[in-house]
Amino acid sequence: MESNRLTPEEALKKYEKEKRGKLKIYLGYAPGVGKTYTMLREANIRVKRGEDICIGYLEPHDRKATLEQVGILETIPYKEIEYGNKKYSEVNIEEIIKRKPKIVLIDELAHTNIKGSKNKKRYEDILEILEAGINVNTTLNIQHIESLNDIVYTITGIEVREKIPDSIINIADEVEVIDISASGLEERLKRGEVYNLKVASAALKNFFRRGNLNALRELSLRRIAQEVDISLLEYMEDKNITTNWHTTERVLVSISSSPRADKVIRYGARIAQRYKCEFYIISIEPYGLLKKGFSEKDWEVIKKHEELGKSLGAETYRLKGKNIAKKILEFANQKRITQIVLGHSKRNKLPTFFKGSVINYIIEHSKNSEIRIVPWQNL
Incomplete structure (x- = not known):
């Protein structure tokens, strides 16, 4: 039994991990698949069950269906920052830590903060909040992952400037893919549910071309399959399972x-x-x-x-x-x-x-x- 005891260093590492908040990412292959909508809807269901969940930052993009999902959720006041004679809203890290909800919802993980913010990137805000022991649910599109940036450019011909390091995905405790068929997303665009009809019409001829959407969708599904495969291997190693379960070739x-x-x-x-x-x-x-x-x-x-x-x-x-x-x-x-x-x-x-x-x-x-x-x- 003595050999199974943790060293002081291992025990400290385990304690730090358990003390840290848990990170959940709602991952999609394009804007409009329903990441924010799903995050809000699920949060409302859990609040009605008695869980303490607040909105730390929301970017609804004037989508009526998304705004309707705010429901009974409490919103922690945003941090107002003035830059270039304009006021911008960002995540208020201090207020979130002070309020200390069980879970805080923070939209758009890859967002770049306005100049004058405490951190350059929103994922850095989220890391601080996690360190304070608060769980964070957030949203992300596949094209913002650093290692996939060049592949996305090859597919779409569009350079995505806002990127997050893969390490942020790797520390996530849960990644949930929000999926919809390419044709289903096209229909949402045509109905004006993602952007106004004028913008949607132009988008359908560029980033949202059917081939682009199918390729990005496959990237998203394969990325989550990779995450699941890693989790499965860790489980099998932990349980000393040597039989090959043939979950993937x-x-x-x-x-x-x-x-x-x-x-x-x-x-x-x-x-x-x-x-x-x-x-x-x-x-x-x-x-x-x-x-x-x-x-x-x-x-x-x-x-x-x-x-x-x-x-x-x-x-x-x-x-x-x-x-x-x-x-x-x-x-x-x-x-x-x-x-x-x-x-x-x-x-x-x-x-x-x-x-x-x-x-x-x-x-x-x-x-x-x-x-x-x-x-x-x-x-």
Whole structure:
């Protein structure tokens, strides 16, 4: 039992995490999908059950349906800041901490604060409020995530200037995707429910083109799938679950220094592209009493294969092992691989008799992965 006790440092880290407020993000793929509407509606339901929830900042964009969802929610006064002979409203961090509700609703996580504010970005305001032990619910569109910024530009041709670091998403305790079909969002725009009809008409020809919306929607759904997958892996590791639950496909290709291994890589890439899933390539250098490892020429060929794999979206790994088959299975279990792709070379029967077949061993001992063999005629 002694080994399970936390160190003082671990205990302090756990205490700090538990003391911090919880962050929930309502994530959408475009304006108008219903993030703020949903956040307000759910908050009203919980307030009626007796929970202490307040509005810390709301940006309804003059949308009637959104304003109607404010309902009975208390609003903490905004901070008024004068800049350029105009007054602007921002999150009032001090008033929120003073009021200390159980949950505060703060719209538009990626917002840039007006000059003269305490913090440059709204997410920095939210981090302060979380540190004070107050839970925060907020809203965000997928195009504002830093790592996706260039992809969004490629899709839409529009540069999104307001960005948040991925680390903010990573610390969120809950991310809820608010989804609607692209055609459904188009109908909202045409009815003037997102912007006035003149603005909506122009938007439908630019950012809100059907292709753009479908691509952004897929980005949003895949991002949340990634978050769920990480949470699931953490749960399985915490509970010491070694069985592969096959919730998502993961493809592994094992290559040698054979010049024909490129065909196995392409075969594996086609599977990964079909499922839009993680794709791994490994090369295993043999070592032992009678094994010399790879020669310089072998490494040149493997490097060429790795470059091909990376161009097709694969992560590449170089490993060493006395037993190649066991090493492949060990890696497959570690990465929770669902499909292993191997090349079947035209091998002399005598070496197979003495050394055994790598493929046969993997087929016999693999419990969690499907095995796909590319015939030697195709190599």
